[in-house]
Amino acid sequence: MSRAQQLHELLVEGSELNIVCHNNPDPDCLASALALGRIAANAGIDEQHILYSGDISHQQNRAFVNLLDIDLKPFDPTALQDRAADALLAFVDHSVPGANNNVPEGTSVDIVIDHHPAEDIGAQFVDHREEVGAAATILTEYVRTLDIDPDAVLATALLFAIRRDTLNFLRGATREEYDAAGYLHDHADHDLLRQLSTPSVTGATLDAISTAIDNRTTKAAVLISHVGRTTERDAVPQAADYLATLEGVETTIVFGIVHDTVHLSARSPDPRIHVGDVLRETFKDVGSAGGHHDVAGGEIPLGLFADYTTDDEQLLDIVEQVITARLLAGLDLADDSEE
Structure with missing residues (x-):
């Protein structure tokens, strides 16, 4: 069974998915959260939340959220204490409670998908690949494996995230990034990609x-x-x-x-x-x-x-x-x- 299928098997057992972004989330984190939400919907989870702490201050990140109309909610750590037994908690683009996030240390996490160096990762499902250039690459692999047809918004988000995290394939890019980008290219909105790539800069x-x-x-x-x-x-x-x-x-x-x-x-x-x-x-x-x-x-x-x-x-x-x-x-x- 592939990792994508293992993830799907876990998601079908859940009633709700809370995806917690790392502090001050960037496009790789946000696109990965968006993709995980689509995968959860495909598994039958109708209630999904993308949660964040900190600020979305970088002009490119603000444009990313606004142009792609991503539904974000502020993260409330106390809400985790009262979640139902089948309400799943997921991390994307980070992996350990209390490290670059406001999740209390020791909190039980169900899903971790990350490419950053980390130790002592604990979850029911862990896909930790330091060798890949972006978490969005991993999520693109899942979307393809599970035969989820990416719409223009999801494909644009994932493609932009891969390009951004690898500095247009000049930093840490692997064959997997090129393969993912090739798949996403035909589904993405290229006019929207250009808008995301050239946001205004504040004084x-x-x-x-x-x-x-x-x-x-x-x-x-x-x-x-x-x-x-x-x-x-x-x-x-x-x-x-x-x-x-x-x-x-x-x-x-x-x-x-x-x-x-x-x-x-x-x-x-x-x-x-x-x-x-x-x-x-x-x-x-x-x-x-x-x-x-x-x-x-x-x-x-x-x-x-x-x-x-x-x-x-x-x-x-x-x-x-x-x-x-x-x-x-x-x-x-x-x-x-x-x-």
Whole structure:
């Protein structure tokens, strides 16, 4: 029995499906949730909910939700306590309660479909494939295996998610991504794909990227920078993507303060550096971080710096000094840097 069929067998026993996205969900998570909902409907589950915590702030993510008219609901952790015995709980594009989600640690999860590095995954159904480039690739495989005809919305969502998570097949793409994209191509709305690929950019995002350009520090082929304080959470990874194109740079790490949290984003095609491991080991005692060898991220509660100062400018200086020093140490680089 294929994994898709095993999933179907589990779903036919359920009366309700709650699909919990990771915090601040991206297109890969959202498209995967949409596809899992269609698979559940095919198995006879009429009541499905796609739940999320955090923000959908990246302009491409907002366009994705709005243009595809995805029905999202805020996640309420207390609601899980009262769910019926046959109400299933699913994770897509993440895998462990309490890790990049607001699900209480120790919560029983029924379905996990993910491609990110993780340990101690527990669920009735687990499909964890670190080798594939996107969770949407796995869900596309299920749709094909179960002979579910994807409509234009679902096909567009999955195809865009695969393209986005692999940087148009330039990062972490495998043969499975190309195969999935080839299947989805004839079903997708290509005008809608173009709209999703070219969303407008906010002034705050441009300001944050400009700040990161001004604040960049390099040592050998490593660039570290920050965007200061911003309301645009996704400006941090966007700044990392932009600075990663700088000539001579192999590894880029950008951080910034968003509300009460320090966000980090890293990029590195350098095979000698696993940025997911670097961030995890560097900040495991103060926050949560990790990811793949070439793309990673993390979050550190700003409260850890509260004892330093209540002045925002001084706080920014302290955060910059502490985060940069930790990163340089984690990368085995000398503290002296060249700009």
